[in-house]
Amino acid sequence: MKDGFCKRVEISGIVQGVxxxxQTRQLAVRLGICGWIKNRPDGIVEAVFQGTDVLVQGILEWCANGPSGATVTDLRLFECVYDPDILDFVIISDR
Structure with a gap:
């Protein structure tokens, strides 16, 4: 994809250890979304999603609820620059 849509998101609540x-990676791979996701030391999950506008909006809607066991209390969105060199979706280890 030459010109894509990119969003960075910070997800707060009970979002680590669940x-x-x-599960976000599984959905991203299934949808063909590229980017990354990681746990931050402050308890927030941070991610970058790249793809078509419709696909990125779809995964953002899923993130607003998260997987079973998660309680999302806040979802902050940020614009970001599409990076054509990001070709897959990875989990950045917190170890």
Whole structure:
């Protein structure tokens, strides 16, 4: 994709230790979304999603609820520049 849509998101609440990163990655791969996701030390899950506008909006809607066991209290969106060199979706390890 030469020109894509990109959003960075910070997800707050009970979002670590509930499989948020893994299930988000599964959905992103299934949808063909590129980017990354990681746990931050402050308890927030942060991610970058790249793809078509419709696909990115779809995964953002899923993130607003998250997986079973998660309680999302806030979802902050930021514009970001599409990076054509990001070709897959990865979990950035917090170890």
């Amino acid at each position: 499989g948020f990163r893994w």
